[in-house]
Amino acid sequence: MASSSVAWLFAASFGASALGGVLGMASGIFIVPILTLLFGVDIHVAIGASIVSVIACSCGSAAPFLKERLTNVRLAVVLETATTLGALTGVVLIGIVPTAFLYGLFAVILALSAQQMLARRREAVSAGAADARSWATMLRLHSSFPDRALGRDVRYQVGKLPLGLSLMYGAGLISALLGIGSGVLKIPAMDTALRLPIKVSSATSNFMIGVTAAGSAGAYLVRGDIDIGIAGPVALGSVVGALAGAHFLMRIPADKLRIFFVVVLGLLAVQMLLSALGLQIPGGH
Amino acid sequence: MNQPVNAVERRDRIVAGLLSHGTWIASAAIAIGLALQLLHRFDASIALADSGYDFVKAGVVIFIGLPIARVALLFAIFLRARDYTFVALSALVLAIIGAGVVIAL
Numbered sequence: 001m002a003s004s005s006v007a008w009l010f011a012a013s014f015g016a017s018a019l020g021g022v023l024g025m026a027s028g029i030f031i032v033p034i035l036t037l038l039f040g041v042d043i044h045v046a047i048g049a050s051i052v053s054v055i056a057c058s059c060g061s062a063a064p065f066l067k068e069r070l071t072n073v074r075l076a077v078v079l080e081t082a083t084t085l086g087a088l089t090g091v092v093l094i095g096i097v098p099t100a101f102l103y104g105l106f107a108v109i110l111a112l113s114a115q116q117m118l119a120r121r122r123e124a125v126s127a128g129a130a131d132a133r134s135w136a137t138m139l140r141l142h143s144s145f146p147d148r149a150l151g152r153d154v155r156y157q158v159g160k161l162p163l164g165l166s167l168m169y170g171a172g173l174i175s176a177l178l179g180i181g182s183g184v185l186k187i188p189a190m191d192t193a194l195r196l197p198i199k200v201s202s203a204t205s206n207f208m209i210g211v212t213a214a215g216s217a218g219a220y221l222v223r224g225d226i227d228i229g230i231a232g233p234v235a236l237g238s239v240v241g242a243l244a245g246a247h248f249l250m251r252i253p254a255d256k257l258r259i260f261f262v263v264v265l266g267l268l269a270v271q272m273l274l275s276a277l278g279l280q281i282p283g284g285h
Numbered sequence: 286m287n288q289p290v291n292a293v294e295r296r297d298r299i300v301a302g303l304l305s306h307g308t309w310i311a312s313a314a315i316a317i318g319l320a321l322q323l324l325h326r327f328d329a330s331i332a333l334a335d336s337g338y339d340f341v342k343a344g345v346v347i348f349i350g351l352p353i354a355r356v357a358l359l360f361a362i363f364l365r366a367r368d369y370t371f372v373a374l375s376a377l378v379l380a381i382i383g384a385g386v387v388i389a390l
Contacts, residue, residue, distance in 0.1 A: 006319060006322070006323075010319075052345055052348055052349065055348050055349060055351065055352060056308065056311070056312070056348050058352070059304045059305075059307060059308045059311075059348065059351050059352065059355075060304075060305075060308040060312075062300075062301065062304045062305075063301035063302075063304055063305040064301075066297040066298070066300055066301035066304075067297065067298065067301055069293075069294065069297065071297065073293075073296065073297060073300065073359070074371065077356075077359060077371060077374050077375055077378065078374060080356070080378045081374055081377050081378055081381070084378050084381040084382055084385075085381055087381075087385065088381055088384055088385045088388070091385045091388060091389060092388060139370065210304075210351065210352035210355070211352040211353070211355065211356055211378065211382075213352070214349055214350075214351075214352040214353050214382060215381065215382045215385055216385065217349045218349055218353065218382055218385060218386045218389075219385040219386050219388065219389035220389070221345075221346070221349055222386050222389040222390055223389040226345065228338065228341050228342045228345055229338075229341070231345050232315045232318065232319065232341035232342075232344060232345055233315070233319060235311075235312075235315060235344070235345065235348055236312055236315045236316060236319070236344075239308065239312050240312075
């Protein structure tokens with residue numbers, strides 16, 4: 001691969017990750033459209049590169065959340081049984097499903113992400129007494145996190161675990177098929193089914209994404225589907241971009257950026273849909 | 286949780302250390318590899334392209350192995366704490382990831 005392409009791959013991943021970091025979203029959802037639509041990379045190669053960058057961002061940003069006691073590690077391990085099983089299903093299916101289906105599915109996920117970005121997340125924490133017979137109680141998943149605004153620890157309970165596990169299976173499947181972190185499915189699972197505080201939900205979801213992605217990335221690596229020349233600069237660009245986003249870009253007004261991202265996600269959804277239908281747009285690759 | 290808070294904090298710090306150090310090592314390997322490949326382009330007489338590729342590949346492999354190492358670390362920590370339900374759950378996660386690799390072979 002030419003040095004200029006490596007530099008552009010790095011720059012594009014850096015930009016996507018830095019901007020995504022401001023809104024607390026993973027850059028994974030942008031990597032595959034960028035690689036396929038701008039760089040003309042085969043969608044399977046793009047998925048392989050993207051899944052490595054998803055792992056890199058998850059591992060790179062996990063430490064502060066863990067040190068602040070926002071990550072519920074026990075809950076993450078329980079949910080990872082479902083996400084990795086979903087990823088395993090994805091590994092089996094990706095060789096069977098037609099490329100047009102992958103483009104179409106990606107378009108749907110992009111559109112859902114745009115819609116999710118418009119709707120603000122609401123706190124839906126269950127504060128009542130824990131159900132002694134629930135799975136979450138038996139597995140001792142209820143926990144607490146330090147709330148800086150209140151200056152004390154806030155206890156929370158983990159809600160409907162079976163529903164959460166089902167949604168997480170779907171998230172793992174989509175993650176493996178499309179090379180993304182699947183935040184679009186993890187957020188409803190965490191907020192609606194498990195009813196976690198948003199900070200705990202974000203930290204735990206980010207923590208799990210790496211293991212979920214490793215479930216498919218290990219298989220893709222062994223199968224030779226990961227192009228090192230593309231995956232390397234994309235992973236590095238994403239990690240550095242996420243760090244830069246967290247440190248330097250906090251001053252950008254998040255609301256304007258939100259609208260910008262909704263528009264970009266919408267446009268990418270249309271482009272991916274056209275690719276699914278086998279149509280090319282002038283100016284595309 | 287029945288475990289004392291400081292044991293949980295210690296566990297989380299160990300896991301955080303693994304993930305942040307691993308990220309640094311993998312990122313550094315990729316950066317060194319890309320730099321070597323770039324040097325090779327400026328001066329083709331230097332035989333660096335292959336080692337550059339090897340460094341980038343090592344970085345990518347470390348990244349993929351890092352979450353798996355994290356689950357293995359939790360497995361060991363749960364085993365030490367005799368928390369057998371979570372020993373089984375983390376072993377299950379490792380087995381599922383392993384199954385994916387075996388299927389791909």
